[in-house]
Amino acid sequence: MDEIRIIDVRADILSDNRDQADVIRRDLAARKVFMLNMMASPGAGKTSVIVQTLRRLRGRLRMAVIEGDVETTVDSEKIQAEGFPAVQIRTGGACHLDAPMVSAALEGLDLDGLDLVFIENIGNLICPAEFDTGADLRVMILSVPEGDDKVLKYPLMFSVCDALLVNKIDYLDGSDFNLQALRRRAHELNPRIRIFEVSCKNGAGLEDWCDWLLEIVKQKLS
C-alpha cells in the first residue's frame, strides 16, 4: 500500500507566509527602511507605547505606523493626530496580521521618505506569534495587571520576541506581580530577550527603550 499523503494545511500556510515575509524584509532592506512588529494582549498598551515612542524619536527618525484592528480605525486616528502617517488594516475577524496584509499596507506608505515603520498587530498573544510579518524586530508588551504567569501560558510569544516591554509598572505597588519571577521565566525561555520596565502614564523607562531602539535602527540602516 502506498504511503498516505498528509496535507498539513497549517504548515503550508505558515511556510507560504514566511516566504512572503522574506520578500518584504529584503525589499525594505534595499530601501533602507526598518520595520518593527509590536504584539500584545488587548489593552496592554500597544498604541500608547507607539505614540510615546513616536514623540521621543520625532526629528531623529522618519516614522509611520501600520495599524491592525479587527473592526475600527480609532488607533490610526490617534497616530495621525500625532502628525505621522498611518495605514489601517481591518482584518474583519482575523485574529492576526500576516505577510500579504502587511505587504498591501506598505503600498499605502511613501517608503522612500521613511526610516522606521511600526506594525501594531491584533490584540492577541497566540496567533500573531506564529505569523512572520516581514518585520526586522519583534517586540511584545505585557502589562502588569495581566499577571506574571503569562510566560508559562504563551511561551511561543515570549520565544519569538527580541524585546519585552513590561508596561503599566505604575500598577506594581500593591499588586502581587513578581517582576523577578517574570524576568527569570522569560530569560529561561529566551536568553536573548531584552526586557524594559515602562509606564506610559508616568514615562518611566521609555527613554531607555527609545535609546535602545534608535541604536538598533541606526546600526541596521547604516
Add this chain to the structure above:
Amino acid sequence: MDEIRIIDVRADILSDNRDQADVIRRDLAARKVFMLNMMASPGAGKTSVIVQTLRRLRGRLRMAVIEGDVETTVDSEKIQAEGFPAVQIRTGGACHLDAPMVSAALEGLDLDGLDLVFIENIGNLICPAEFDTGADLRVMILSVPEGDDKVLKYPLMFSVCDALLVNKIDYLDGSDFNLQALRRRAHELNPRIRIFEVSCKNGAGLEDWCDWLLEIVKQKLS
C-alpha cells in the same frame, strides 16, 4: 460557462461546529447539566472569577471546570486545589476552543453528578466569540486596566455574550476608565447583556453575580 463553485472553508467550519455544539447542548439538557462558557483577554481574571464563584456556590450546586489553555495545566491545578473536578484541554497552539474539544473534555467528567460546568476558554477576545462550544450561557470578563474602548474593538464578543463582568474595579480609582461609556456602548451593541462590576481582590459585586447565575441555572434545570 458554469458558475464557479466557491468553497467557503471558514463558513463550513463554523457551521459544522455549530451542529456539534447543538448536539452537546441537547445532551447536557437531557442530563440536567448547565454549561457556561467564560471568555476574556489573557490576564482579565477568568480563573479568579471561576474560583470565587465555585467558593460562593459550593454546597448549592455540584460543579466542575473545563480548562482551556494553549500550553499549561496551571489553571486546572488551581481548580482541583479548591476541591472541584477539572479537565484540561491543551490546544497546542489553537487560539480558541471548539465543540469537538469540549465534547471530548465532557467525557472526562461524571456528568450525572454535576449541575454546572464552567468552560474557561483561551485568553483571546476574537476567535472564541465565533465558536459555539455548546454552552447554555456565554459570559465575558473585561478588566478595568484593559480600557473602556474594547467594545468598539471587539464588537462580536460583546454581541454574543449574555453577561459581562467588569473585573478589577478596585483599579477604577485614578484610572481614566469610563464605566458609563462602557455600559452605554455595550448596551447599544447588545441590549440584553447583563453587566456586573466585580473585584476578585476585595470581593465587590461577586454576590450579585453568583445570585444571578444561581437563579438562571435553577430555572433552566427545574
